[in-house]
Amino acid sequence: MTPPATGPRYAAITLGSNSFNMLVATTVAGKPKVLAKYKRKVRLAEGIGSDGSLNPQVFARGLDCLAMFSRMLDKEQVSREHIAVIATATLRCIANADDFCQAALPILGQPIEIISGLKEAELIYQGMSATTQGEGRRLVIDIGGASTEFIIGEDKKILLKASLAIGCVTFNDKFFNSFPFQPQDFDATQAHIETELGQYRERLRQHGWHGVVGASGAVQAVVELLNARGLSQTITLKVLSELKDEILIQRDSSLSEIIGLHHERVATFASGVAILLALFNLLEINALELSGGALREGVLQQLAERLT
Numbered sequence: 001m002t003p004p005a006t007g008p009r010y011a012a013i014t015l016g017s018n019s020f021n022m023l024v025a026t027t028v029a030g031k032p033k034v035l036a037k038y039k040r041k042v043r044l045a046e047g048i049g050s051d052g053s054l055n056p057q058v059f060a061r062g063l064d065c066l067a068m069f070s071r072m073l074d075k076e077q078v079s080r081e082h083i084a085v086i087a088t089a090t091l092r093c094i095a096n097a098d099d100f101c102q103a104a105l106p107i108l109g110q111p112i113e114i115i116s117g118l119k120e121a122e123l124i125y126q127g128m129s130a131t132t133q134g135e136g137r138r139l140v141i142d143i144g145g146a147s148t149e150f151i152i153g154e155d156k157k158i159l160l161k162a163s164l165a166i167g168c169v170t171f172n173d174k175f176f177n178s179f180p181f182q183p184q185d186f187d188a189t190q191a192h193i194e195t196e197l198g199q200y201r202e203r204l205r206q207h208g209w210h211g212v213v214g215a216s217g218a219v220q221a222v223v224e225l226l227n228a229r230g231l232s233q234t235i236t237l238k239v240l241s242e243l244k245d246e247i248l249i250q251r252d253s254s255l256s257e258i259i260g261l262h263h264e265r266v267a268t269f270a271s272g273v274a275i276l277l278a279l280f281n282l283l284e285i286n287a288l289e290l291s292g293g294a295l296r297e298g299v300l301q302q303l304a305e306r307l308t
């Protein structure tokens with residue numbers, strides 16, 4: 001018999017540089033039980049202009065998604081007092097972030113909290129540890145649209161955390177902005193990541209880990225593809241190297257000949273594979289598994305603790 005829900009329904013809304021997400025949940029047996037999931041590829045980071053502001057088209061695209069979330073909150077009977085709205089890398093850096101937050105306030109009824117990269121890393125780890133089986137020291141990598149978080153932790157304890165300017169949307173514009181893609185696009189990605197990692201490369205390797213967990217759309221895209229092909233869902237260097245070769249022989253920018261690639265993943269697939277491949281090489285990663293949760297699950301966990 002399923003234990004009864006305790007407390008109200010609540011929702012975690014996360015505004016990433018690639019996707020906006022919303023989880024609706026209630027608490028059962030002391031843990032969040034997800035009742036509904038909503039997601040839209042807003043790709044906020046691709047709208048940053050040369051002046052550092054979000055352009056009007058992408059600004060409106062973001063607000064349109066929030067209006068959809070608002071309708072779903074009503075449908076799911078979630079009080080505006082029981083939601084948390086968290087924003088990450090793009091809203092951390094754009095010049096008109098205050099304008100976006102002010103425009104969003106009447107739509108959602110709660111202010112947007114723009115969190116630091118290190119706070120994002122903490123929430124990612126909390127979301128991963130609450131949803132993903134495993135023991136020992138783990139390296140968690142979350143590749144977002146404009147930033148990537150690296151966390152090494154053991155059980156509930158975080159040993160090292162970092163947030164760096166590595167993202168599949170921003171790298172798409174920087175390295176994969178013309179088709180057909182070339183081997184040097186992958187080489188340039190790795191060289192840039194090596195510089196961006198800097199001192200963290202050695203610090204991460206010195207801590208060491210027993211396993212690596214990936215929490216991002218880039219990882220999900222590869223796992224979905226492997227699943228569609230009936231292969232092991234563990235990501236390895238061999239898998240990524242073969243995907244790179246497949247990307248380089250594509251005859252159309254739709255990447256339609258890559259079996260198992262969902263059309264929603266196409267826009268950032270090449271940059272995502274390039275980032276993963278570079279990290280495998282630079283950090284000497286042997287294998288990576290998909291996390292059961294990340295930022296949004298971490299926010300949900302905090303909401304559950306606050307409301308019950």
